[in-house]
Amino acid sequence: MIAFRFAYLSFAFLLVFTSALPCGYSAAESSIVDEIAEEQLPASDDNLTPSKDHPGLFVNGQGELVDDLGTIIRLSENKNICIKCHYGKHEKIVVAWDKSKHSRKKVLCIKCHGGNSEGSTLKEAKDETKTNFKHIKESMLKATGDVVKELAFDYCGQCHGDKYRDWEAGIHGKRTGFWNGEKEYWVCIRCHDPHNPKFKKRVPKPRPLKPDEIVFKKPQNVVVKNIKSGK
Amino acid sequence: MxxxxxxxxxxxxxxxxxxxxxxxxxxxxxxxxxxxxxxxFQSHFKEMDKEELQRTLKRLEREYSEKYGKDFVVKADKPIEGTLFGYGLDISRCIGCRRCVYACVEENNQSRDPQIHWITVLRFKKGEKWLELEEADKYYEAEKVPEDGYFYVPVSCQQCEKAPCTKVCPVQATWKEPDGIIVIDYNWCIGCRYCMAACPYGARHFNLTDPGVPAEETNPNTHYLGNRPRPRGVVEKCTFCIQRTRNGRYPACAEVCPAGARKFGNLLDPNSEIRYLIEKKRVFRLKEDLNTLPKFFYFISL
Structure with a gap:
């Protein structure tokens, strides 16, 4: 238990230090890999049997998912529980999330992707009633009318209530269409990457020319005469 | 010779x-x-009767189509009843990417060479006195924006209720329309530039030479008082995209803003976006002490 907590703390420290490094990607990757490697210690309790669904974890006598020290694991409490398996396939997403504020504030995968946080096996965790693993993005981007508002509230608005209120009134975020008629609401994930929601920096368009850089061409078919000298 | x-x-x-x-x-x-x-021999826009207006619009369409080699539409849509346009700009969201500047240039047939921009994006350092608009950096260059420690304030025509520019015009070539937009009759303007001197926001621009707009980049949907191609020697400025907004659409700058910082709406409609932000957010206007009563509201939404 203590060792596990220590591992968790060290992971937190690693995160703090790596986020300060300029080469964030490689550092963040290694922190997760190290963390996974650290946790894969041999079992210290003979009652535990290795879990088939969650490599590196074990199932105790009561059929609960536990770590190597016998601590019962709830999916909502351990932020690496999904990453353990999904890191390989969704590396970019995991790294982006790991660098975001969502990671620091412990907004875990299951908050949006569903799943049963009480489940101890893979089957239980993938509770179909709460799961929408793949289709969040498509459903959000394709939705029209009031469904957009519902989806925006379900996924982002429940935590970001103030932003949701402004967005619904048309003050936060972008709207296109008609000011006196039908408007197109730009749903949250059209501007914010949900795994790293901070607005991305952009390359600005070229600066305006300074007055002395602007060249005024003489009109071609007109000869400008000096009135006084007549030349 | x-x-x-x-x-x-x-x-x-x-x-x-x-x-x-x-x-x-x-x-x-x-x-x-x-x-x-x-x-x-054309009359002032406000004095034209229906017939003359139609004749003038037809003539301009013909002229522009000949000049640029594509079909131009010059409209003269009247203001929508019960509207007073207002603009909101969220300076806590603006990232200073200048996309609005170039969207405006394309929509409104502004001269590319010599360069005319109706929108100027000013950059200010955070935590310093910043109300001196004339001392702001508008030529900033950065690899990526927003830069740390800076904020950006785009400035264009503020569409004042008490507009100083319309008062000084000796020929009344510029005036305030009933929906609050300050417009210019380019055929009536004599190019004296009094209005440019009177404008406290530097929003008016002068065509010193023939505007250079490549034919393939022109926008053929135009309004007589707005984005139709201008001749040499006249003053021009932002008209809240009169050709779009009088048909209910958002201005081009508001549609292009990637951060969604630009808001537009009817000040007389209590349910509009612009009324919501004036009532709920911290709002200010530029150079309020001059009593020009701009309809361009800057706000902070954080």
């Missing part, structure tokens, strides 16, 4: 009058000469 024309203003007017007489006598039609003659 005899084949080059020596044009002075007085000479031009003399020639135009003589030409008018000869053209009237021969009753010939078509050609650029007749177009410019009609333009010379």
């Amino acid at each position: 005899d084949d080059k024309e020596d044009i002075t203003r007085r000479g031009f007017i003399k020639g135009a009058v003589a030409g008018a007489a000869s053209l009237a006598a021969t009753n010939c039609s078509g050609g650029g000469g007749l177009g410019s003659l009609e333009a010379f």
Whole structure:
């Protein structure tokens, strides 16, 4: 238990230090890999049997998912529980999330992707009633009318209530269409990457020319005469 | 040299009058000469009757189509009843990417060479006194924006309720429309630039030479008081995209803003976006002490 907590703390420290490094990607990757490697210690309790669904974890006598020290694991409490398996396939997403504020504030995968946080096996965790693993993005981007508002509230608005209120009134975020008629609401994930929601920096368009850089061409078919000298 | 024309203003007017007489006598039609003659005798926009307005619009369409080689539409949509346009800009969201500047140039047929921009994006350092608009950096260059420690304030025409620019115009070529937009009749403007001197926001721009707009980049959907191609020697400025907003659409800058910082709506409609932000957010206007009462509201939404 203590060792596990220590591992968790060290992971937190690693995160703090790596986020300060300029080469964030490689550092963040290694922190997760190290963390996974650290946790894969041999079992210290003979009652535990290795879990088939969650490599590196074990199932105790009561059929609960536990770590190597016998601590019962709830999916909502351990932020690496999904990453353990999904890191390989969704590396970019995991790294982006790991660098975001969502990671620091412990907004875990299951908050949006569903799943049963009480489940101890893979089957239980993938509770179909709460799961929408793949289709969040498509459903959000394709939705029209009031469904957009519902989806925006379900996924982002429940935590970001103030932003949701402004967005619904048309003050936060972008709207296109008609000011006196039908408007197109730009749903949250059209501007914010949900795994790293901070607005991305952009390359600005070229600066305006300074007055002395602007060249005024003489009109071609007109000869400008000096009135006084007549030349 | 005899084949080059020596044009002075007085000479031009003399020639135009003589030409008018000869053209009237021969009753010939078509050609650029007749177009410019009609333009010379054209009335002020507000004094035109329906027939003359239609004739003028047709003539301008013909002129522009000839000049740029594509079909131009010049409209003169009237203001929508019960509207007073207002604009909101969220300076806590603006990232200073200048996309609005170039969207405006494309939508409103602004001169590319020499360069004219109706929107100027000013950059200010955070935590310093920043209300000196004239000392702000508008030529900033950065690899990526927003830069740390800076914020950005785009400035264009503020569409004042008590507009100083309209008061000084000696020929009344610029005035406030009933929906609150300050417009210019480019055919009536004499190019004295008094309005540019009167504007406290530097929002008006002058065509010192013929505006250089490549034919393939022109926007053929135009409004007489808005984005139709301008001649040399007239003043121009932002009109809240009059050709779009009078048909209910958002201005081009508001549609292009990637951060969604630009808001537009009807100040007389209590349910509009602009009324919501004025009532709920911290709002300020530029140079309020001048009592120009701008309808361009800057706000902070954080």
